[in-house]
Amino acid sequence: MEYISERITIDEKICNGKPTIRGSRITVQTLLEFLSAGDxxxxxxxxxxxxxxxxxxxxxxxxxxxLGKSYSIKPVA
Structure with a gap:
């Protein structure tokens, strides 16, 4: 298990390794999707x-x- 912050963890055995809240099965993605939907x-x-x-x-x-990191798009064969 990797701790991203004191509240967000990544465990490859939980939610396919997606970042979750404190080792729970509530993903960061889920919370962001609710917020983006207007909740x-x-x-x-x-x-x-x-x-x-x-x-x-x-x-x-x-x-x-x-999103603050730099990204580049490279073609894939």
């Missing part, structure tokens, strides 16, 4: 009582950090 933080916290506001904030920070 409020309060809605998400009601749907997932095991997570906290700081988990959602950590997910947003994680996504922002990933």
């Amino acid at each position: 409020t933080i309060e809605d998400i916290l009601k749907q997932y009582p095991s997570i906290e506001l700081e988990d959602i904030q950590a997910s947003l920070k994680f996504a922002a950090t990933l």
